[in-house]
Amino acid sequence: MSLGHVVIIGFGAIAQDLVEILRAQDEAPGKLSVLVRPERVEEVSQALGDRALVSADLAALLAAQPDVVVECAGHGAVTAYGPEVLQSGTDLVVASVGALADAKLAARLAETARQSGAQCVVPSGAIGGIDALGAARLSGLTSVRYTGTKPPSAWSGTPAEEACDLAALSEPFTFFEGTAREAAQAYPKNANVAATLALAGLGMDETTVSLVADPGATENVHSFSVASQAIEFSMRLVGKPSPLNPKTSRSTVYSIARAVLSRRAAIVI
Numbered sequence: 001m002s003l004g005h006v007v008i009i010g011f012g013a014i015a016q017d018l019v020e021i022l023r024a025q026d027e028a029p030g031k032l033s034v035l036v037r038p039e040r041v042e043e044v045s046q047a048l049g050d051r052a053l054v055s056a057d058l059a060a061l062l063a064a065q066p067d068v069v070v071e072c073a074g075h076g077a078v079t080a081y082g083p084e085v086l087q088s089g090t091d092l093v094v095a096s097v098g099a100l101a102d103a104k105l106a107a108r109l110a111e112t113a114r115q116s117g118a119q120c121v122v123p124s125g126a127i128g129g130i131d132a133l134g135a136a137r138l139s140g141l142t143s144v145r146y147t148g149t150k151p152p153s154a155w156s157g158t159p160a161e162e163a164c165d166l167a168a169l170s171e172p173f174t175f176f177e178g179t180a181r182e183a184a185q186a187y188p189k190n191a192n193v194a195a196t197l198a199l200a201g202l203g204m205d206e207t208t209v210s211l212v213a214d215p216g217a218t219e220n221v222h223s224f225s226v227a228s229q230a231i232e233f234s235m236r237l238v239g240k241p242s243p244l245n246p247k248t249s250r251s252t253v254y255s256i257a258r259a260v261l262s263r264r265a266a267i268v269i
């Protein structure tokens with residue numbers, strides 16, 4: 001069973017890798033389309049050649065009834081396009097899951113999906129262990145704590161710059177402690193995983209988050225611990241930064257690709 005038509009929103013670090021990963025599969029999608037802003041259509045069309053159709057017109061892409069739309073463009077894109085995709089009855093895989101920290105948007109996406117029968121799918125992204133966390137939730141969770149540590153440069157252009165001089169750090173500095181909702185909204189390009197843990201586990205306001213800039217780090221380290229009535233576990237995932245965007249771990253795209261490919265797998269794990 002191969003995939004039919006996959007639409008990817010965005011053409012940044014994750015999306016560029018995703019096109020290549022999907023095309024390399026034996027069960028590659030029959031058709032790939034990429035949605036970009038109007039001013040990028042020409043440039044991205046040239047970059048992709050005949051490997052994908054490039055468009056700035058979501059309605060036209062949805063009219064062709066794709067199998068799935070994969071958002072890889074940021075929180076704003078989930079807000080701008082998510083409801084329309086789900087309303088069309090098309091499943092939506094969301095990379096920028098932190099957008100769901102906006103309770104109104106999350107409710108709108110859920111309601112739209114319920115009405116159309118489509119699903120909004122959250123892949124595990126840069127982390128893992130979501131299966132164990134989701135199962136532990138059914139037994140009664142007592143705490144979920146996440147710490148995200150990245151090199152100082154990965155926090156540039158974020159509120160971390162107001163808490164410290166990133167370039168001058170000589171030791172790890174915890175510049176944020178709070179809830180998953182606060183982290184996801186204040187750090188939309190760096191704390192999506194906090195929102196993923198929250199959605200699978202204790203929720204946006206009970207999941208606790210620490211964010212750390214470490215001048216000794218060269219990789220993006222995601223650590224979390226879970227306590228529940230049935231199981232306790234901890235995970236530490238060390239993600240290599242994406243060459244195109246060091247805020248993003250390269251592992252993210254593989255999780256998204258897996259979520260897309262699993263849709264047509266005969267045996268789903």
Ligand SMILES: NC(=O)C1=CN([C@@H]2O[C@H](COP(=O)(O)OP(=O)(O)OC[C@H]3O[C@@H](n4cnc5c(N)ncnc54)[C@H](O)[C@@H]3O)[C@@H](O)[C@H]2O)C=CC1
Pocket residue numbers: 009010011012013014015035036037072073074075076077080095096097124125126127188189190192193196242244245247248249252
């Ligand atoms: N779930 C997870 O574990 C992770 C999620 N992310 C999320 O994925 C997003 C994308 O990551 P990257 O590819 O590394 O970012 P990127 O910055 O390299 O690429 C994003 C691309 O989307 C485009 N874009 C933005 N808004 C758009 C719109 N409205 N319409 C069309 N294109 C638009 C931008 O021009 C840019 O080319 C991040 O912003 C973050 O929210 C990132 C890392 C991990």
Ligand SMILES: O=C([O-])CC(=O)C(=O)O
Pocket residue numbers: 126188189190191192193194220239247248249250252
């Ligand atoms: O890719 C990562 O390391 C995690 C990330 O940026 C996010 O959760 O937004």
